[in-house]
Amino acid sequence: MSVSGKPRKKSEELRSHRWFGVDDLRSFGHRSRAYQIGFGREDFAGKPVIGIINTWSDINPCHTHFRQRAEEVKRGIWQAGGFPLELPAISLSEPFQKPSTMLYRNLLAMETEEMLRSYPLDGAVLMGGCDKTTPALIMGATSMNIPSIFLPAGPMLRGHWRGQTLGSGSDAWKYWAEKRAGNIDDNDWREIEEGIARSPGHCMTMGTASTMGAIAEVLGLTLSGASSIPAPDSSHSRMATRTGRRIVEMVWDDLKPRDVLSAASFDNAVTLAMAVGGSTNCIIHLVAMAGRAGIDLPLSRFDMFSRKVPVIANLRPNGKFLMEDFYFAGGLRALLGELAPMLELGCATVSGKTLGEDIAGARNNEPDVIRPLDNPISGPGGLCVLFGNLAPNGAVMKPAAADPRLAKHTGPAVVFDDYNDMAARIDDPDLDVTADSVLVLRNSGPQGGPGMPEWGMLPVPKKLLAQGVRDMVRISDARMSGTSYGTCILHVSPESYVGGPLALVRSGDMIALDVAERRLDLLVSDAELAARRANWKAPPPRYERGYGVMFAQHITQAERGCDFDYLHAGPATPEPEIH
Incomplete structure (x- = not known):
C-alpha cells in the first residue's frame, strides 16, 4: 500500500502504458518516434514518464537558471528509474509582459492542463516562480490531477x-x-x-513571487524547505534533483494534487499569508487554486484569519530583511515551526509525510528575522478584506505596509478615469489634491485593464512629495505589486468597467476608510448614486478578436479568483482516445 492509501501501481497501470506499452500499430508509431529522438526502449519501457513543465525563456529574468535546473531535475528522474521529457510552456515574465501577466495566468493554466492531458505523462514537475507562474501551473495540474510536484525558482540575491x-x-x-x-x-x-537585481531568481522581498512560493510549500506541493532557497545557491540544484527523484515515487504511489489539497491545507495557506504579511495578490490566486480543487474559499475566510494571525516575518515591504536573510534564518520550515500552534499539521504533502512531520526539528536561527508568535513585528491584520457601498463584493489592502495614521480616514476623492489619465495629471501643479485627498483610479480591473494590471500603488503627486508626504489613501479596481507598500485599497469589486460603484465616484465626493471596522464607503446618498447609475454607459469591449475576446467573456471578478468561469470547477475532462 502506498502513502496515498492506494495500492502501489504496476508498470502496466501507468498512464503512459497506453502510448508505449500496447502491442498495436499506434504504439509502434509512438515507440518508433521515441527512437527517432534518440531514446531506446530501455529508456522508457515500463518506466514512469515525467513531464518537466519548464517556464524558462530569454525574457524571464526570474527563470534564467531554469535551463540548468531542468537538467538537474532530469538527473533525479533518471536516478529514480523514470523517463524525463521536458515540455516548454509560456513564460509569464512579470517585468516585461504587458498589460499584465494576470491577463495570461489562465492561459498558462490551460496550457499546463492540456499538455498534461494530451501527452503520455504519468507525472509532472512544475517549474515556476515568477508571480503568476506559480498559481497557473498549480491550477492546471490540479485540474488534470496526475501526480505533480512544484519546483520553486527561488529568490534572487540581495541588491x-x-x-x-x-x-x-x-x-x-x-x-x-x-x-x-x-x-x-x-x-x-x-x-x-x-545594483538592485544581481542574480537569477524572483524578487527577494516578500512580494507575490515569494508569497506564492511559500504558499505552494505550505499547501504541501513542494519538498519541505524548497521555496526559501536562493536561486543561485547550490542547495537549489540539489533540491531540483531531489524533486526529480521524488516525482517518480509519487507516480508509483499515485499521489495526486487533490490527495494533498484540502480545505485544511488552504486554511494553512491563508494563515501563512497573514503571518508573512504576504502579497495582496495571493488572495486572488488562492481563491482560484482552491476552486480548481473543488474547495470554496470566500473572502470572509481570509478576514477571519486576518483578525487572529500576527505578522511574524520581518521581511520587506512590511519589515526590514530580505529572502536571503530569511533562508539563513531557517527559511519557511522555521517560520512554520513558529506558526505551528495555528496550523493544521496533519495535512498531507508531496513528501508522503504530514506537514507536521515535514517541519519537525525546524530551527529558527534568527529570531529577529522570523519572530516568535509572542513577539510579532505587527499584530493581526497583515492583510484585510473591506466591504461597503464602494466595494459590495469586497476589496483588499495590506495594513502592515501602510501608514497607521491612515487606518481610519475620510477625505475627498480625486478621480482618474484610467491609467493614462492618471499619468497625465498626477504631477500637474494645478491638480486639486492635498495629503487628505483619496486618489481613485478606475477602469483597471479584470475587464477594464484589461487583465487587472498592477497599477494600484498610485504615485503620490509630486507637489505632495515635495511637502514630505509619502503615503495617502489610494483606491482602485487594479492590483498592486507584492513588493509595493502604502495605504492602497485594491481589487474593488465589482470593477468600474462593468458598472461597479467605483464607476460612479466623482472628484470631491467624500470617501471613508475604516480598517478596524473593515469598511470602505462612498458618502453619497443612495438617491444620488441611483441617478448617476441611470446615466452610466457601458464602455465598448477591450478586444474584438483572439484570446482577449475569450478572456472578456469568461473572466470572473476578483472575489472569485479571476479564473475563467468554465475552468473554476466542474467534472473532470475524459482521458484522450488513442487511435
Missing part, C-alpha cells in the same frame, strides 16, 4: 547600492519617490538601477 541593501520592487518605489522629490539625481538612480 546593493553605496553600502545599502536594496530589495527589488520595494526600493524601486522608494527611490523613485525620492527622485521625483529631487532628493537623488540621475546618476544615483542609474546606480540603483544597476
Whole structure:
C-alpha cells in the first residue's frame, strides 16, 4: 500500500502504458518516434514518464537558471528509474509582459492542463516562480490531477547600492519617490538601477513571487524547505534533483494534487499569508487554486484569519530583511515551526509525510528575522478584506505596509478615469489634491485593464512629495505589486468597467476608510448614486478578436479568483482516445 492509501501501481497501470506499452500499430508509431529522438526502449519501457513543465525563456529574468535546473531535475528522474521529457510552456515574465501577466495566468493554466492531458505523462514537475507562474501551473495540474510536484525558482540575491541593501520592487518605489522629490539625481538612480537585481531568481522581498512560493510549500506541493532557497545557491540544484527523484515515487504511489489539497491545507495557506504579511495578490490566486480543487474559499475566510494571525516575518515591504536573510534564518520550515500552534499539521504533502512531520526539528536561527508568535513585528491584520457601498463584493489592502495614521480616514476623492489619465495629471501643479485627498483610479480591473494590471500603488503627486508626504489613501479596481507598500485599497469589486460603484465616484465626493471596522464607503446618498447609475454607459469591449475576446467573456471578478468561469470547477475532462 502506498502513502496515498492506494495500492502501489504496476508498470502496466501507468498512464503512459497506453502510448508505449500496447502491442498495436499506434504504439509502434509512438515507440518508433521515441527512437527517432534518440531514446531506446530501455529508456522508457515500463518506466514512469515525467513531464518537466519548464517556464524558462530569454525574457524571464526570474527563470534564467531554469535551463540548468531542468537538467538537474532530469538527473533525479533518471536516478529514480523514470523517463524525463521536458515540455516548454509560456513564460509569464512579470517585468516585461504587458498589460499584465494576470491577463495570461489562465492561459498558462490551460496550457499546463492540456499538455498534461494530451501527452503520455504519468507525472509532472512544475517549474515556476515568477508571480503568476506559480498559481497557473498549480491550477492546471490540479485540474488534470496526475501526480505533480512544484519546483520553486527561488529568490534572487540581495541588491546593493553605496553600502545599502536594496530589495527589488520595494526600493524601486522608494527611490523613485525620492527622485521625483529631487532628493537623488540621475546618476544615483542609474546606480540603483544597476545594483538592485544581481542574480537569477524572483524578487527577494516578500512580494507575490515569494508569497506564492511559500504558499505552494505550505499547501504541501513542494519538498519541505524548497521555496526559501536562493536561486543561485547550490542547495537549489540539489533540491531540483531531489524533486526529480521524488516525482517518480509519487507516480508509483499515485499521489495526486487533490490527495494533498484540502480545505485544511488552504486554511494553512491563508494563515501563512497573514503571518508573512504576504502579497495582496495571493488572495486572488488562492481563491482560484482552491476552486480548481473543488474547495470554496470566500473572502470572509481570509478576514477571519486576518483578525487572529500576527505578522511574524520581518521581511520587506512590511519589515526590514530580505529572502536571503530569511533562508539563513531557517527559511519557511522555521517560520512554520513558529506558526505551528495555528496550523493544521496533519495535512498531507508531496513528501508522503504530514506537514507536521515535514517541519519537525525546524530551527529558527534568527529570531529577529522570523519572530516568535509572542513577539510579532505587527499584530493581526497583515492583510484585510473591506466591504461597503464602494466595494459590495469586497476589496483588499495590506495594513502592515501602510501608514497607521491612515487606518481610519475620510477625505475627498480625486478621480482618474484610467491609467493614462492618471499619468497625465498626477504631477500637474494645478491638480486639486492635498495629503487628505483619496486618489481613485478606475477602469483597471479584470475587464477594464484589461487583465487587472498592477497599477494600484498610485504615485503620490509630486507637489505632495515635495511637502514630505509619502503615503495617502489610494483606491482602485487594479492590483498592486507584492513588493509595493502604502495605504492602497485594491481589487474593488465589482470593477468600474462593468458598472461597479467605483464607476460612479466623482472628484470631491467624500470617501471613508475604516480598517478596524473593515469598511470602505462612498458618502453619497443612495438617491444620488441611483441617478448617476441611470446615466452610466457601458464602455465598448477591450478586444474584438483572439484570446482577449475569450478572456472578456469568461473572466470572473476578483472575489472569485479571476479564473475563467468554465475552468473554476466542474467534472473532470475524459482521458484522450488513442487511435
